[in-house]
Amino acid sequence: MWTSLQKLFQKHVSERSVAALHWMSDGCTLIVLSQDKLSLRCTFRRSLMFQNNDWLRPLQKLLAELPPVQQMTVTLAPEFYQLVQLDKPEVPENELKAALRWQLKDLVSFEPGDMQFDYIDLPGAHQQQSRLQVVVSSQRMLRPLVHCLHSARVPVKTILPEEWVLKNLLPAQTQPVLLLSQRVGQDLSIMILRAGRVCFSRRVRGLPSPEQLSLDSLHQGYLDALSLEVQRSVDYFEGQLKQAPVRQLVLAINTALQADIAGFFRQLGFAEVQQLQFSQWLPELDLQQQAQFATSLAAALEYESTAEQEVGYENAS
Secondary structure, three states, X not given: OOOOXXXXXXXXXXXXXXXXXXXXXXXXXXXXXXXXXXXXXXXXXEEEEOOOOOOHHHHHHHHHHOOOOOEEEEEEOHHHEEEEEEEOOOOOHHHHHHHHHHHHOOOOOOOHHHEEEEEEEEOOOOOOOOEEEEEEEEHHHHHXXXXXXXXXXXXXXEEEEHHHOHHHHOOOOOOOEEEEEEOOOOOEEEEEEEOOEEEEEEEEOOOOOHHHOOHHHHHHHHHHHHHHHHHHHHHHHHHHOOOOOOOEEEEEEOOOOHHHHHHHHHHHOOOEEEEXXXXXXXXXXXXXXXHHOHHHHHHHHXXXXXXXXXXXXXXXX
16 A cells, blocks of 8 residues: 555566556556557556455456556555545654654544554744655455555555545646546545645535436536535635635546536636546547546546646547
């Protein structure tokens, strides 16, 4: 997971190929991006649904179809981890994880001996104490999945939460960008990114899942509730963290009404509102189908250079 795993099997490939597995409670998506000279393309994609947590044999069969890759990233859906923001303990770096484990035992539902966790630094005003975003998961939950991948000789590089890979769907920019994302069956995610880093993130409960949205529901409370949560996040980022104003918003909501949502935020005064699309890598799919592979694609892009991502998004726009 957050501790890099030793390469389990070295495969010889003629081009750089990286795989990404998005692991969810009811299924998974798997994608491979391959780079040959200056061309970056999707060479393999699959989606798989599970029933009654019976995932082992279907996953084994899927992995048997996987072409040779140099490394894989596994991304966990939110149901498998908890995110916590806290002040960074004032201890030497080599004692930080021990100090965090002591703090986390009262903040998350995992037992201390079962916790697998890592952290990233969050921006703040110079006079404020440094803060961390910590992601915590269960070793007992991860172990069978890692064992399955190990047995299939898949070269796993790392395991990450969704929030830490979605930043790869946007080119790094000096000004903050707010990313709204939501897939079917999940809570809405609000993230603020800058210079390729996660500066702020939170999940919003209580809003309808994308498949429940209709044009009437948009204008009968959904958009008002959504804009309120966005404004709260922006106010905290700009006011409490004393960061630059947020003027750009990007949507990755799995609904055919995404254009209507974009128009609403333009009317609210955002200077630039975009709908995220992945046509460069998944040209044969419509926007809603592309959204199914968004997290897998973001994780695969973890290993591409910033320049390559920027070229890709220029071509997709």
